Amino acid sequence: MTADEFREFGHAAVEWVARYWERLPDLPVTATAGPGETAARLPAGPPGTGDRLDGVFTDLDDLVVPGTTHWQHPGHFAYFPANTSGPSVLGDLISAGLGTQGMMWATGPACTEVETVMLDWLADLLDLPAQFRGGKGVIQDSASSATLIAVLAALHRASGGTWRTEGVRPMAVYTSSQGHSSIEKAARVAGLGDRAVRVVEVDPQTLAMRPDKLREAIAKDLADGVTPALVVATVGTTSTTAIDPLPEVGAICRDLGVWLHVDAAFAGAAAVCPELRWIHDGLEFADSYCFDPHKWLLTGFDCDALWVADPAGLTSALSVLPEYLSNAATSSGAVIDYRDWQIPLGRRFRALKLWFVMRWYGVEGLRQHIRDGVALAERFAAAVTADDRFELVAPHPFALVCFRLKDGDDRNETLLRTINATGRCLLTHTKVAGRYVLRLAIGAPATRAGHIDATWALIRATADELTGTRQV
Numbered sequence: 001m002t003a004d005e006f007r008e009f010g011h012a013a014v015e016w017v018a019r020y021w022e023r024l025p026d027l028p029v030t031a032t033a034g035p036g037e038t039a040a041r042l043p044a045g046p047p048g049t050g051d052r053l054d055g056v057f058t059d060l061d062d063l064v065v066p067g068t069t070h071w072q073h074p075g076h077f078a079y080f081p082a083n084t085s086g087p088s089v090l091g092d093l094i095s096a097g098l099g100t101q102g103m104m105w106a107t108g109p110a111c112t113e114v115e116t117v118m119l120d121w122l123a124d125l126l127d128l129p130a131q132f133r134g135g136k137g138v139i140q141d142s143a144s145s146a147t148l149i150a151v152l153a154a155l156h157r158a159s160g161g162t163w164r165t166e167g168v169r170p171m172a173v174y175t176s177s178q179g180h181s182s183i184e185k186a187a188r189v190a191g192l193g194d195r196a197v198r199v200v201e202v203d204p205q206t207l208a209m210r211p212d213k214l215r216e217a218i219a220k221d222l223a224d225g226v227t228p229a230l231v232v233a234t235v236g237t238t239s240t241t242a243i244d245p246l247p248e249v250g251a252i253c254r255d256l257g258v259w260l261h262v263d264a265a266f267a268g269a270a271a272v273c274p275e276l277r278w279i280h281d282g283l284e285f286a287d288s289y290c291f292d293p294h295k296w297l298l299t300g301f302d303c304d305a306l307w308v309a310d311p312a313g314l315t316s317a318l319s320v321l322p323e324y325l326s327n328a329a330t331s332s333g334a335v336i337d338y339r340d341w342q343i344p345l346g347r348r349f350r351a352l353k354l355w356f357v358m359r360w361y362g363v364e365g366l367r368q369h370i371r372d373g374v375a376l377a378e379r380f381a382a383a384v385t386a387d388d389r390f391e392l393v394a395p396h397p398f399a400l401v402c403f404r405l406k407d408g409d410d411r412n413e414t415l416l417r418t419i420n421a422t423g424r425c426l427l428t429h430t431k432v433a434g435r436y437v438l439r440l441a442i443g444a445p446a447t448r449a450g451h452i453d454a455t456w457a458l459i460r461a462t463a464d465e466l467t468g469t470r471q472v
């Protein structure tokens with residue numbers, strides 16, 4: 001493809017994306033293609049001679065769009081948002097065009113240094129505590145990887161570095177019953193196994209970790225000769241956005257010398273707003289912290305921001321330097337080699353999309369995005385509260401509302417299935433105290449008050465039918 005051909009197809013590709021965004025509201029949120037349908041419509045193999053992308057945009061319309069669940073749709077309220085935005089896509093385009101391999105400073109000086117500065121900007125934007133300021137941040141592909149990195153760094157510290165050569169001795173990892181599944185996965189990958197994971201009880205009202213139960217669990221392990229390596233506290237759990245009490249949990253970790261990782265994958269973005277920074281009270285106790293700009297901060301997947309208080313500890317845990325990678329800049333000690341801050345060697349120039357996003361929206365624009373989401377959640381929650389057939393089942397400090405019909409699980413399941421089948425919205429569910437609960441997660445950039453009202457109207461009308469009642 002020549003530069004001129006790239007120009008021509010590139011313009012058409014940008015046009016295709018712009019048009020896709022414009023017609024999103026008219027598409028059903030959920031993929032219409034069933035299992036195997038998309039695969040069956042693809043040719044059996046690649047063309048023998050290149051087809052020069054002939055008809056590729058028609059193929060995208062006919063084959064990819066029907067097989068896509070539209071995360072950027074204004075009616076997408078499933079799981080958590082996975083934001084993208086114009087500036088993010090353009091930053092990614094430039095990154096792809098540069099094709100930089102930023103594994104070390106020497107292989108990508110700008111890739112490395114822009115990332116360091118963007119993470120400092122972000123730390124400033126969230127007003128993170130002092131231990132995370134000044135070159136302590138790195139982009140990971142996901143919060144799951146950030147958890148794995150925290151586990152490995154914690155094992156390193158708790159073992160005095162011996163795990164590298166000797167392997168892992170009995171160690172324990174603590175999280176609440178509401179902690180993310182990536183914690184168990186990280187324990188498996190690190191060779192600790194499920195049996196190393198202690199699931200700490202939560203307060204039944206707030207669904208937040210109980211510090212007294214954490215202290216008990218750690219004391220038991222110490223008595224049994226098991227080393228407590230790491231506590232993962234969550235700010236904004238995946239199920240209901242519950243917030244673990246960082247000041248109490250942090251004080252326990254500091255007393256006992258246990259690594260504290262704070263997972264704020266979805267909710268951390270809220271701290272761009274000063275009025276929501278209370279969610280990080282106690283973060284000064286943390287050894288590592290992460291949140292996902294790719295969830296609620298207008299930056300496309302993949303972009304998890306991870307900070308560590310002691311980068312030297314992390315790189316000492318992960319660094320392996322073969323001869324073919326040795327270079328003068330690395331030896332000088334004056335540069336960051338991000339390959340030692342992550343699992344893979346190679347890395348893309350992901351900081352570009354963050355730079356583009358922060359430049360385009362500015363601090364005020366990012367705050368507006370968060371505030372809009374919080375206000376829409378409040379609007380929906382108020383409607384739920386006003387209908388006495390429904391109840392809210394958890395606090396909604398962010399943009400997730402958990403609610404249910406005051407009725408059996410079957411009724412609630414049917415309600416969810418029925419509204420989703422319309423294709424006008426997509427919600428998911430969770431269980432709270434054993435009961436089936438609907439989750440409405442707001443945050444797609446295209447969602448406006450009208451979409452929230454229409455979704456509530458649909459839910460109400462469906463409830464009328466299911467319950468044979470009508471709320472006046």
Ligand SMILES: *Cc1c(COP(=O)(O)O)cnc(C)c1O
Nearest residue numbers: 142143144180237238263265266
């Ligand atoms: C979404 C989520 C994760 C996983 O995020 P990825 O970036 O997709 O790995 C981890 N923890 C919490 C609390 C989450 O909500």
